[in-house]
Amino acid sequence: MTNPTAARFRSLHATPALRLPNCWDAASAAVIAAAGAPAIATTSAGIAWSLGRPDGDALDRDAAVDAIARIVRVVDVPVTADIESGFGATPKEVAATLAAVAETGAVGVNIEDTTAEAPGSLREVADQVERLGAAREGAGPDLFINARIDMYLAGIGEASERLDATVARAEAYAQAGADGIFVPGVTDPVVIAALVKAIRLPLNVMAGPGALAPSELERLGVARISLGPGLATAAYEVARRAAIGLLEDDSYAAIADGIGYGTMNDLLA
Structure with a gap:
């Protein structure tokens, strides 16, 4: 592996689990890095919302890649990008997306297997x-491809x-x-333990309120814990x-601890 940042990111998928907060723009990435995160993920939902679009393949490739590039530029830790289903109708277009993401300096991606054309269904x-093979070709050997399976999330x-x-x-x-x-979408500890045992690659789960604590997920063998759009939705709730x-309410209480x-200026200087 020739990219030291990519190698560092890959090495984090071990024990203890990689706790991976999700950002939605450059400023949130800078805040997360300053909090001590060893790596940062993007949330496709949060990026889409920040650019005035809904989640679910509504954002075009160029806008998504530009957002990823801005995030990579402001932090010194590895960045992995959620690229939805690859921003491409064909495997060739997915390969082009991966090449563009790699060019930003990001060292990983998530690619999901749902289809925007038929919500709630898998490819x-x-x-x-075929799409993942094209992604591998476009990404080159260093970039970490995290293949998302939405069987549980979509029910x-x-x-x-x-499980099978x-x-x-x-x-x-x-x-x-x-x-x-x-x-x-999987929260049952019995199911999570079974997935860890049966899947030969590092397992990533999405956590948040109501899920097992990060330390409990680590004990089950989970290699990577992310929050999806949770940080973004929490920030927007503070704004609301x-x-x-x-x-x-004749009150400024909600912004008292900002x-x-x-x-913020120093983080982005």
Whole structure:
């Protein structure tokens, strides 16, 4: 491996688990890095919202890549980017997306297997395998491809069949060149432990309120813990409360503990 930042990021998928906060713009990335994060992920939902678009492949490739580039420029830690389903209708277009992301200096991506055209459904395994193979080709050997499987998140199929179906997809994606497997939507510790045991690549889960604590996920063998859009939605909730405070409650309480103006300027200097 020729890229030391990529090698450092890859090495973090071990014990203890990589705790990976998700940013949505350059300023949030700078705040997260300053908090001590060893690496940063982007949230595709948060980036889309920050650019005035909904989540779900509504953002075009150039806008997404530009946002990733701005994030990479302001931090010194590895950045992995959520690129939804690859910003491309064809495997060739997915390869072009990966090449563009690698050019920004990001060292990882998430690629999901849902389809925007048919919400709540997954691509056929053969189709996703072809897209992941193209992604590997476009990314080069260093970039960490985290293949997302939305079986649990979308509630697809019978609950009793999801584990085996997820494991089968994980193996196919591994053979196609994926470096890690991301299974959002799973919270049952028995299922998580079974996924860790059955999947040969590092397992990433999405956590938040109601999920197992990070230390408990580590004990189950999870290699990577991310928050998805959770940080972005929490920040927007603070903005909503502050607006209500000003407009209705005769109060400034919601902004009392904000990061200082000078601190933010210094982080981005």
